[in-house]
Structure formats: structure tokens, C-alpha cells
Amino acid sequence: MKKGLFSYENGIVLLMALTFGCLFFDRLALNFLMPYVAKDLNLNNTQIGLLAGVLSLAWAFSSFFSTAWAETNNKKKIVFIIAVFVFSVCSFGSGLATSFITLLLARLVMGFAEGPVIPLAQNFVERESSPHRLGINAGILQGVGSALFGSILAPVLLVKIAEDMGWRNAFFIAGAPGLILGLLAWKFVQKSTAESVKTNEKSALNISELLQYNNVRWGIGVACCIFGWWFATLPFISNYFVSSQGMTADEMGKTMGLLGVAGLVSSIIVPGLSDKIGRKKVLIAFSLVGAMYPFAVHYLAGTAIHLPAMLLTYFLMGAIPLAAAVVPSEAVPVHLKAKAIGLITAIGEIIGGVIVPSIAGILSDKIDPSAFLWVSAALAILGLFFVMKLTETLKK
Incomplete structure (x- = not known):
């Protein structure tokens, strides 16, 4: 096996990062194309909210149950490849939608496919990572997807395509790379990377067994708080910049793009730092930093340090792969690693990605437009309680 730059380890990290990037590109495509879609399909705000919620719920359900089934039945590679093909096809389905119901069905199936x-x-990256590189490898995987593809490239490319060729063609083009990456995964991922460890277990879920591990029990709380910190602001922040802080659409777009860059950089720096000094220390430090993000957004508006302060305090986003993947995978035996990641991702998605934004939105309507910021701050602070309960998993 080649060492250095062209090692199998680096190849797996790159392939998984591109695949997740394509997935996140497809998942967020509807957000950026919504002005065009809503106009053509005559969607109201309730229907727009349902489209987002249905995908998140399906994603959460599938991320655990599909992953658990795949690991128990030694079908991880085939489930992964089928999932990549299906979510890509569902992007084509979104482009073919002629009504709210057909679009809802396409997003529902996409959520189920994207979950595992x-x-x-x-799990594949964890299996092939050198011990001293697990954190940064997990960060590259997740950061490329959520930041580079989802927050930086997607809004620019998709809106440009929609303007020039129509929103339906934007969905068709968004789905094409996934088909290619699915074929690459079929050819490139080795049997040993995806093979499950043989056990005598009869249950496909192992929920009670997973909850016996300290870092799974408390890690669920950590993930819910960090996911919630992010999702509490994500749906509302761009509108808040324009309607409450007086930014122009161009200023808002550039600010959101820079936040995406900060998310990408943090997804490399924060997990990489955890490889050096420990997972728990990094989670504590950046939870404190992240708690300041809402204050930077609200109180520093109009000042010279507004943007730099937001970019710095947004670095808690880099802790998402630690909470969702690194901490749970290091806490359990090999045969439970994928299930641990799936369980924490599922619960974090439901609470942090579905329930928290709903509460934040209601409070912002009922109390003050900035209420979503204080929900985010509260979750970062609450996350410290759960982080303090974790056992350090970095082996030096």
C-alpha cells in the first residue's frame, strides 16, 4: 500500500469528503432554490417548513436504523452505495416535481437515503485513519460537505444555474455528481474497510448496550447542544442580517459566504487540535467560544469588529465532527462504532435539527426577532455541562 500523499487512507478521506459534500449540496439545494420553486409551485411558508422538517426527520430515523442494519448484516458497503445513488436520483426527482406533494415525497425519500x-x-474513515489523524480526518470529511459545498459553493452555483437555465435544471445538475461518486465508492472502497466485526449479537440495534458507555450517554447531550447551537441560527440568520441589521442582499450574501469559509477552516483546525491536546479540552474551549457567537452577531453590529468576531466565534462548528463521530467511535468496541455514530447523529438531528429551530422560530415571532440567537447561546452553555461528563478518549 502506498504511503504519503497517495495512501489509501488519504484516498478514503477524500472520497468520503466529496461524497458527503455532494450529499450536503443536494440537501441544501432546495434552501437556495426556494424563491424559484415556491413561486412556480405556489408554496406557502407552512409547506416550506414541512419540506425541511420531513427531510430532517427521515434523515434522523435512517441514520441510525439503516446504519445499524447494515453493520449487523455486514452490508455497509452496499447500503452506502445504494444510499448515494438514491439521494442523487431524488435530486432529479425534486427537479421533476409538479406539486407540493410530489416534491415532499422526493425530499422524504432523499432524507431516508441520506441518513446512513x-x-x-x-466509520470507513475511522477504520482506515492513523491514530494521530482521526480527528482531522473526520473534520475534513464533514467540513468539506457542510461548509465548502453546502455553504460556499451551493448558493453561488445553484442560483447561477437557476437564473440561466431554470431551477429544475439546477436540481438535475446537482444530482449528477452523486452517481459518479457512487461508482467510485463501488470500485475504490476495499472489503476490509466496510467489513463488520463478527459477533454473536441477536439485536440489530444494541441501543441498551450503547447507552452503557459513558461517552455515548453524555455524548448524545453534547451532540444535541452543538447541533442545536448551529441549527438555531442557520434558518434565520440571513433574514435577520437584512431585516434587523440593515444589510443589503449583497452584504448578507458575502457575510454568509465568509461564515461558510469559517466553518470550513474550523472543521480542520478544531478536530486537528483535538488530535494534539484531547477531545474534551477542545470541546470545552470551543463551546465557550461558540457561546459568544450570538453576542457577536447582536451587540457588535455596525462596528469594525462585527465580522471578525462572528467568524472567530463561529468556530464551534468545527466541533460537530468531534461530537457526532470521533467521541462516540472512540468510546465503543469495533462492532458498535457505526451504530454509535448513527445513534448520536439521529438524536442530534431530531433535537438539534428539528425541535430546536422550531422553538427558536416561535420565540423569535412571539418575543423578539433576535430570540433565536439566545437559544443558540443557551445551548452552547448547556453543552458545557454534558462535555464535562465525558471521559477523554484520545490515546497518547
């Missing part, structure tokens, strides 16, 4: 991709991808 990140737990299995992280």
Missing part, C-alpha cells in the same frame, strides 16, 4: 451516508462514511 455520514455514519458509514465516518
Whole structure:
């Protein structure tokens, strides 16, 4: 096996990062194309909310149950490849939608397909990572997807395509790379990377067994708080910049793009730092940093340090792969690693990605437009309680 730059380890990290990036590109495509889609399909705000919620719930359900089934039945590679093909096809389905119901069905199936991709991808990367590189490898995998593809490239490319060729063609083009990456995964991922460890277990889920591990029990709380910190602001922040802080659409777009860059950089720096000084120390430090993000957004508006302060405090985003993948995978035996990642991702997605934004939105309507910021701050602080309960898993 080649060493250095062209090693199999680096190849797996790159392939999984590109695949998750494509997935996140497809998942967020509807967000950026919504002005065009809503106009053509005559969607109201309730229907728009349902489209987002249905995908998140399906993703959460599938991320654990599909992953657990795949690991128990030694079908991780085939489940991963089928999932990549299906979510890519569902992007084509979104482009073919002629009504709210057909679009809802396409997003529902997409959510089920996308669910197992990140737990299995992280499991493949964990299996092939050198001990001193697990954190940074997990960060590259997740950061390329959520930041580079989802936050930086997607809004620019998709809106440009929609303007020039129509929103339906934007969905068709968004789905094409996934088909290619699915074929590459079929050819490139080795049997040993995806093979399950043989056990005598009869249950496909092992939930009670997983909950016996300290870092799974408390790690669920950590993931819910960090996911919630991010999702509490994500749906509302761009509108808040324009409607409450007086940014122009161009200023808002550039600010969101820079936040995406900060998310990408943090997804490399934060997990990489955890490889050096420990997972728990890094989670504590950046939870404190992240708690300051809402204050930077709200109180520093109009000042010279507004943007730098937001970019710095946004670095808690880099802790997402630690909470979702590294901490749970290091806490359990080999045969439970994928299930641990899937369980924490599922619960974090439901609470942090579905329930928290709903509460934040209601409070912002009922109390003050900035209420979502304080929900985010509260979750970062609450996350410290759960982080303090973790056992350090970095082996030096």
C-alpha cells in the first residue's frame, strides 16, 4: 500500500469528503432554490417548513436504523452505495416535481437515503485513519460537505444555474455528481474497510448496550447542544442580517459566504487540535467560544469588529465532527462504532435539527426577532455541562 500523499487512507478521506459534500449540496439545494420553486409551485411558508422538517426527520430515523442494519448484516458497503445513488436520483426527482406533494415525497425519500451516508462514511474513515489523524480526518470529511459545498459553493452555483437555465435544471445538475461518486465508492472502497466485526449479537440495534458507555450517554447531550447551537441560527440568520441589521442582499450574501469559509477552516483546525491536546479540552474551549457567537452577531453590529468576531466565534462548528463521530467511535468496541455514530447523529438531528429551530422560530415571532440567537447561546452553555461528563478518549 502506498504511503504519503497517495495512501489509501488519504484516498478514503477524500472520497468520503466529496461524497458527503455532494450529499450536503443536494440537501441544501432546495434552501437556495426556494424563491424559484415556491413561486412556480405556489408554496406557502407552512409547506416550506414541512419540506425541511420531513427531510430532517427521515434523515434522523435512517441514520441510525439503516446504519445499524447494515453493520449487523455486514452490508455497509452496499447500503452506502445504494444510499448515494438514491439521494442523487431524488435530486432529479425534486427537479421533476409538479406539486407540493410530489416534491415532499422526493425530499422524504432523499432524507431516508441520506441518513446512513455520514455514519458509514465516518466509520470507513475511522477504520482506515492513523491514530494521530482521526480527528482531522473526520473534520475534513464533514467540513468539506457542510461548509465548502453546502455553504460556499451551493448558493453561488445553484442560483447561477437557476437564473440561466431554470431551477429544475439546477436540481438535475446537482444530482449528477452523486452517481459518479457512487461508482467510485463501488470500485475504490476495499472489503476490509466496510467489513463488520463478527459477533454473536441477536439485536440489530444494541441501543441498551450503547447507552452503557459513558461517552455515548453524555455524548448524545453534547451532540444535541452543538447541533442545536448551529441549527438555531442557520434558518434565520440571513433574514435577520437584512431585516434587523440593515444589510443589503449583497452584504448578507458575502457575510454568509465568509461564515461558510469559517466553518470550513474550523472543521480542520478544531478536530486537528483535538488530535494534539484531547477531545474534551477542545470541546470545552470551543463551546465557550461558540457561546459568544450570538453576542457577536447582536451587540457588535455596525462596528469594525462585527465580522471578525462572528467568524472567530463561529468556530464551534468545527466541533460537530468531534461530537457526532470521533467521541462516540472512540468510546465503543469495533462492532458498535457505526451504530454509535448513527445513534448520536439521529438524536442530534431530531433535537438539534428539528425541535430546536422550531422553538427558536416561535420565540423569535412571539418575543423578539433576535430570540433565536439566545437559544443558540443557551445551548452552547448547556453543552458545557454534558462535555464535562465525558471521559477523554484520545490515546497518547
